[in-house]
Amino acid sequence: MQNVYPSIAISGIGSVTVTIIHALYQNKVPFKILCRNTDRFQSLSKTPIRFQGPKGKKISINLQNHLTIAKEAKEKFDYIIIGCKNQNLNEYIEETKSFLTPTGKWILIQNGIPELQFESYKNKIIGGVVGWNTQVVSDGLYYQSNVGSLILGESSGKKPNPVWNQILPPHLPVILTDQLIGFRWHKLAINAIINGLAASKRQSLGELFLNYTSRKEALETVTETKQIIETLNIEEKVVPGSFPIRKLGDGKGALPRWIRHLILIILGLKYFRIRTSMVQDLDNGRKTEIDYINGEVVKMGKVLGIPVPKNEWIVSKVKEWTEQQG
Template sequence: MLTTYPSIAISGIGSVTITIVQSLYQNKIPFQILCRNQTRFLSLKNSPIGFQGPNGKLVQFELTDHLTMIQDNQEKFDYIFIGCKNQNLSEYLEETKSLLKPNGKWILIQNGIPEQQFKSYKNKIIGGVVGWNTQTLSNHTYYQSNVGSLILGDVTGTKPDPLWNQILSPYIPVVLTDKLSGYRWHKLAINSIINGLAASKQLSLGELFLNRKSRSEALETLTEIKLLMNQLQIKEQVVPGSFSIQKLGEGPGSLPRWISHLILILLGLKYFKIRTSMVQDLDARRKTEIEFINGEVVKTAKELGIPVPRNEWIVLKVKELEESNNTR
């Protein structure tokens, strides 16, 4: 067991980072939450966090001793988890770069491929691919619906320090990798349907995958990304608990079509009521991350001259919904 711990901070508190926070809290790992506004600071200070994990057990914890306003912080950190949306990432990095120790690193847990936006920070970034889904229930409890895992890979192509296994396990299983891009592109493909396609139709996963037409559109979306990954010579790394894009998408190595449909049906039944993050953004009239999910696919495909009409349709449809909702 570790006797000393790296200094850890979290900037941006939402469903994903709360899941990480509860793991740190239950393992008694020191951490600091950097609050950006007084309202959020007071909310976290005055109300305990309720968290229900996939085992059904409800835990509550106080964050009072872990909070600081970012402008009042005097400490520097070995690691800072950045938990904002992709569109705000540049602002968060700028705001926290002076809080990193000389050899400190940010851990980016955004969807998409956020590391590509900040190539000049290559030596300062660890990519974090999140394999769980956590939502806020109507009673304000955070609910993690699946065990998931956190896949950590250094942008320099090396595996991060094995200490993360002790820091986050068993509450969050950790996978350390030197093949970050394979995991990133796999998760991007999964997000292109459970977030992008679901948002284009504003449906829960059950409503999406129990509809044959929508399942066919999902498989078209994955097939386009499979072809793109093959062109880029990216070897897929499957997030634990997920399904291989190389098998779901059409072409060499694919499963029989009926089995691919069956897998999506089972996914829809298991997570029937889940409205994923981008669907929730549209529900709340917020701007989505579509540019960083299916939009990333479209941008890369254009650079390579590869047609991806289904992904293009999803991007256009979600943007139309954003405009009609007058998103803020």
């Protein structure tokens, strides 16, 4: 008996969505890519995407039969996965809302807490917390460096449809949750150091975490976010393969400081050459998502009256780098 899947579209092709595309492609799950312009349509039609998973296997993904030009699309979809940067989210949501079925939902896989931007669409949004790292290497290959889960939770606080357990595994493990906010804030705290702090210094994770002063700054950054999580009474939910913020930041539940430094050293050695997405944005003269990561901590700190000087410094420094690039 043939599997019956919901209709799925993807708007915005990047490292995260390519990893999802790889899982859909391997599982022979139908999907469409909504191309925003004809140049992108033609380049994806002519050139297959090359992808390498964490186990080292390389695959060529021919997308020719999965492409449609968005402005010409007639089909409606049960799910539309949005793969753009946070600063472009509103534009992508507006462009794709006519492609949703009446009960259809967007899946937002951005960093930070993107659901906060769309309270009016609360019942039509699923948040996706990404637990893996995929980068484009010099020859155009998409390389996924670690096994990681996609954590899906309804913005309204419910668990999503269990069909997702059949759509993406085993190539991409899925966790369905009714506690999305706990995962969101955990990932935000991690991103504030591996993305935000690394970008403020324009360093790889090895350069960052093998430096004592930078490790101290990382722990200060995490501690500020931990204070906000505790003040909001959010129960932290740890992304598989990650480390609890409650143990990494100062205060109640913290591990001895030398162990926390050791954890960061191990992380630096394991991902020595990795330049995370925000560092790559600065490398390539692109606008970063700093306002939606460390900036989110700064914004909430002001609301709650909690000082977050290290996160403020990171936001300021990253914006300074951006301005210098023009």
